[in-house]
Amino acid sequence: MTEPASPYPLLDSLSAPQQIRHFTPAQLEQLAAEVRAFLIASVSETGGHFSSNLGTVELTVALFHHFDFLQDRIVWDVGHQAYPHKILTGRKGRFPTLRMHHGLSGFLKRDESPYDHFGAGHASTSISAVLGMAKARDLQKQDHACIAVIGDGSMTAGMAFEGLNQAGYLATKNFLVILNDNDMSINPNVGSLQGYLNQIMSGQYYHRWRDRIEHAIKAIPLEGLSKGVAKAAKWSEESFKRLMVPGLLFEDLGFRYMGPVNGHDVNAVSKALTEAKEKMKDGPVLLHVQTKKGYGYAPAVEDPLKWHGVTAFDAEAGEIIKVVSDPAKPAPPSYTSIFGKALVELAKTDGKIVGITAAMLDGTGMNLFQKAFPDRCFDVGIAEQHAVTFAAGLAAQGMRPVAAIYSTFLQRGFDQVAHDVCIQDLPVTFALDRGGIVGADGPTHHGLYDMAYLRCLPNIVLMAPKDENELRRMLMTALYCGHPAALRYPRGSGLGVPLEEPITALAVGKGELLREGSDLLLCAVGSMVEPALRTAEALAAEGISCAVINARFIKPLDADLIHAWARPCRAVVTLEEGCAPGGFGAAVAESLADGGLARPLLRCAVPDHLVHHGDPKRLLEEEGLDPASLLRRIREFHGTLK
Numbered sequence: 001m002t003e004p005a006s007p008y009p010l011l012d013s014l015s016a017p018q019q020i021r022h023f024t025p026a027q028l029e030q031l032a033a034e035v036r037a038f039l040i041a042s043v044s045e046t047g048g049h050f051s052s053n054l055g056t057v058e059l060t061v062a063l064f065h066h067f068d069f070l071q072d073r074i075v076w077d078v079g080h081q082a083y084p085h086k087i088l089t090g091r092k093g094r095f096p097t098l099r100m101h102h103g104l105s106g107f108l109k110r111d112e113s114p115y116d117h118f119g120a121g122h123a124s125t126s127i128s129a130v131l132g133m134a135k136a137r138d139l140q141k142q143d144h145a146c147i148a149v150i151g152d153g154s155m156t157a158g159m160a161f162e163g164l165n166q167a168g169y170l171a172t173k174n175f176l177v178i179l180n181d182n183d184m185s186i187n188p189n190v191g192s193l194q195g196y197l198n199q200i201m202s203g204q205y206y207h208r209w210r211d212r213i214e215h216a217i218k219a220i221p222l223e224g225l226s227k228g229v230a231k232a233a234k235w236s237e238e239s240f241k242r243l244m245v246p247g248l249l250f251e252d253l254g255f256r257y258m259g260p261v262n263g264h265d266v267n268a269v270s271k272a273l274t275e276a277k278e279k280m281k282d283g284p285v286l287l288h289v290q291t292k293k294g295y296g297y298a299p300a301v302e303d304p305l306k307w308h309g310v311t312a313f314d315a316e317a318g319e320i321i322k323v324v325s326d327p328a329k330p331a332p333p334s335y336t337s338i339f340g341k342a343l344v345e346l347a348k349t350d351g352k353i354v355g356i357t358a359a360m361l362d363g364t365g366m367n368l369f370q371k372a373f374p375d376r377c378f379d380v381g382i383a384e385q386h387a388v389t390f391a392a393g394l395a396a397q398g399m400r401p402v403a404a405i406y407s408t409f410l411q412r413g414f415d416q417v418a419h420d421v422c423i424q425d426l427p428v429t430f431a432l433d434r435g436g437i438v439g440a441d442g443p444t445h446h447g448l449y450d451m452a453y454l455r456c457l458p459n460i461v462l463m464a465p466k467d468e469n470e471l472r473r474m475l476m477t478a479l480y481c482g483h484p485a486a487l488r489y490p491r492g493s494g495l496g497v498p499l500e501e502p503i504t505a506l507a508v509g510k511g512e513l514l515r516e517g518s519d520l521l522l523c524a525v526g527s528m529v530e531p532a533l534r535t536a537e538a539l540a541a542e543g544i545s546c547a548v549i550n551a552r553f554i555k556p557l558d559a560d561l562i563h564a565w566a567r568p569c570r571a572v573v574t575l576e577e578g579c580a581p582g583g584f585g586a587a588v589a590e591s592l593a594d595g596g597l598a599r600p601l602l603r604c605a606v607p608d609h610l611v612h613h614g615d616p617k618r619l620l621e622e623e624g625l626d627p628a629s630l631l632r633r634i635r636e637f638h639g640t641l642k
């Protein structure tokens, strides 16, 4: 029997991306078509980031036609649009393992390929990183190209402008920033920069004339003219630029602006890159490429938000496959939606509540608040630092701001939380979604550090709910405690507990005793409370008596309750889905030590190492935090007690 012909003959024939450098225009088009077809087929099996990758196919092929990325350097911002880069750099065969345990990462990683020059996952770092590489190159007397590819959403962050600011000032040569403008972030992109970029797009008529007219003005001989006339000629050149030249913002920052170019015409992009390579000899260039999120797959073009990140889907029907573990038992609602609905409920009777998101409207559930209270909801773009200080300003004037930010992304706003919110004791509520292990996105996205990096700050009230009801109560507690407050909760479904009405606040700093016991004190927080209870039940059957405390507050810690139950017990076990260094267990250890209560202590937490990507259940097992491992570890710990 003969093998069926591969749908990707040209792609399959590539043994090294350097071959693309010799491709004809027709071959570049064919390669792009094959990469796109492979992407659709492959991601439909595994899930992953999708619509952004469909948008970068032609750009990637054109880049590999012009550059050798074993020499030249490229940094893809975030990395969620770099699947074509991975496909062309020898990793096509590993795509069936995309984002799976021990499989291919969904982002770029320095240890995954020599073509991945810089890892990411968080947005807006590419320009700074590649500028660092360019300066290292210059100092080492090398001459390769350094390129950042950054989306319009990621370009809204302060950090991107910090990079542009320095690159332009240094007049860095052989340095290219490609602005991949698809008029979308995950949700529609927001802000006046987007308006500016759209204006450039709509002014394309002038671009064709730009070079010709500019040359004509420059050709006016200034020598021999009187000072006044020379000044007027120079002024007319500047005025012309202001009137006619697109991208002046970037030109004023010291870049040569080029574009916009149709990012789905591979040969148009290739032509633009040929020109850019010339211009880069004189200084930094910004190439504005216009793309469409989801290009080449109609359902994704129609709804790029839905198709930004997907689970497996039926490629022909254009339908995302719903994973139902037990059809008789629908999954409980997500913590995200519980948060979004509770916020709407509370805001109905309190006009001071305002919502803030940093480009994660749907991801944080803030879309529900936006729908209910459009005037009181602010999407600030990918600008976590600004989001925090903006919230501080609102709080300083008597509003009750709720900044809903993924735990991992608040890392970027740490100084703002400390300097603007906590030191001034301003009542800002931080709703930290994705606290704990998130799964497929991996180390850049796990929300493991929040308890450690927040509990050291003055004035903050820091909480983690054991279930949906507690999340609602903690939100109310945060809103009315009069201090900075944060609640962190996990990605995915809650436990399915019935919701109590009305929502009531908790007593600040008071934990909850869930079970009495005399051998071990299990002191748990957040998602680990339920497994702690289950473990205690299992150990009781083995004759080991465990008290169980739901700490509720990481800060202020309920030292009275913890000490009261640690005293009669022989040892203490802490349980948290967060990093061990500086985390909840560390807080309990400090408190016991400060209270002169020396007890053997087992901290069940994520040790001081990276947690990779994959199925969250498997990752929890690897960290010894799944119910079976907890039972084994705590039983063994008990066995070591004299």
Ligand SMILES: Cc1ncc(C[n+]2csc(CCOP(=O)(O)OP(=O)(O)O)c2C)c(N)n1
Binding pocket: 052, 055, 078, 080, 081, 121, 122, 123, 150, 151, 152, 153, 154, 155, 182, 184, 185, 186, 293, 358, 359, 360, 382, 384, 409, 412
């Ligand atoms: C600091 C940070 N905040 C938020 C995110 C979540 N996020 C990932 S991709 C993305 C949208 C980026 O938009 P853009 O750069 O235009 O790329 P596109 O998705 O349009 O391809 C966002 C908000 C992130 N990765 N990092």
Ligand SMILES: CC(=O)[C@@H](O)[C@H](O)COP(=O)(O)O
Binding pocket: 078, 080, 121, 122, 186, 308, 309, 363, 434, 438, 441, 491
């Ligand atoms: C690349 C990025 O940062 C986001 O797209 C992220 O992957 C979304 O994560 P959730 O799926 O948890 O919303």
Ligand SMILES: [Mg+2]
Binding pocket: 151, 152, 153, 154, 180, 181, 182, 183, 184, 185, 189
């Ligand atoms: Mg975009």
